[in-house]
Amino acid sequence: KQEVTQIPAALSVPEGENLVLNCSFTDSAIYNLQWFRQDPGKGLTSLLLIQSSQREQTSGRLNASLDKSSGRSTLYIAASQPGDSATYLCAVMKTSYDKVIFGPGTSLSVIP
Amino acid sequence: GAVVSQHPSWVICKSGTSVKIECRSLDFQATTMFWYRQFPKQSLMLMATSNEGSKATYEQGVEKDKFLINHASLTLSTLTVTSAHPEDSSFYICSARNELGRASLSSYNEQFFGPGTRLTVL
Numbered sequence: 001k002q003e004v005t006q007i008p009a010a011l012s013v014p015e016g017e018n019l020v021l022n023c024s025f026t027d028s029a030i031y032n033l034q035w036f037r038q039d040p041g042k043g044l045t046s047l048l049l050i051q052s053s054q055r056e057q058t059s060g061r062l063n064a065s066l067d068k069s070s071g072r073s074t075l076y077i078a079a080s081q082p083g084d085s086a087t088y089l090c091a092v093m094k095t096s097y098d099k100v101i102f103g104p105g106t107s108l109s110v111i112p
Numbered sequence: 113g114a115v116v117s118q119h120p121s122w123v124i125c126k127s128g129t130s131v132k133i134e135c136r137s138l139d140f141q142a143t144t145m146f147w148y149r150q151f152p153k154q155s156l157m158l159m160a161t162s163n164e165g166s167k168a169t170y171e172q173g174v175e176k177d178k179f180l181i182n183h184a185s186l187t188l189s190t191l192t193v194t195s196a197h198p199e200d201s202s203f204y205i206c207s208a209r210n211e212l213g214r215a216s217l218s219s220y221n222e223q224f225f226g227p228g229t230r231l232t233v234l
Contacts, residue, residue: 036225043205043227044156089155093223099146100207100223104155 002027004103006090012109013080021075021106023090028068031096035064035075036089038105044089048075080110114140114210118226125196126234132192133229135206141186142208146223147179150203159204162189196233204229 168181180192
């Protein structure tokens with residue numbers, strides 16, 4: 001059974017810092033891995049999606065890497081801003097027809 | 113890109129009543145939609161998989177007679193919370209897998225999530 005964990009559970013950093021969020025999954029046989037952002041009381045915003053054949057994806061200040069063999073992914077946020085404050089969720093799919101399994105999330109607070 | 117809508121975005125109801133939540137895929141067709149539930153300060157947990165034209169598949173511990181799912185068309189799935197109680201208060205999010213339609217090829221088979229419905233049962 002696939003399990004997804006995220007470390008740390010919560011993170012508070014001063015504005016401008018670079019930071020790394022970690023995601024681990026127990027079954028390396030995945031179809032893709034996705035990072036989402038969720039603001040309080042809101043839905044999900046897809047940030048980056050990495051297919052199983054890819055090693056990383058970049059969008060603006062965000063960079064996500066995937067190491068399937070070790071069951072790990074990292075989300076790197078450069079030059080953090082207060083507007084980055086949110087919960088970041090990591091999620092994996094086993095096949096293209098399967099459900100999405102979410103991690104518990106990392107709550108990020110960027111202090112001005 | 114592909115868009116999924118949910119209606120209503122929030123609903124407050126009295127204990128014992130039933131509430132229906134709609135999930136629609138706009139601009140693409142989805143034979144499979146998924147319903148998730150998120151309690152405060154927790155992550156999303158899959159409740160059931162909704163299959164167009166057939167019965168939904170429920171996750172362990174989810175009561176199928178309480179959470180009725182109907183997937184009557186390729187663009188619409190509904191979740192009805194029957195005889196709702198305060199412990200059913202939660203954030204319900206659906207997702208739809210892009211299979212056909214005008215969405216870009218790069219998003220084929222990608223899942224797209226709705227904005228969620230916040231249910232409060234008094």
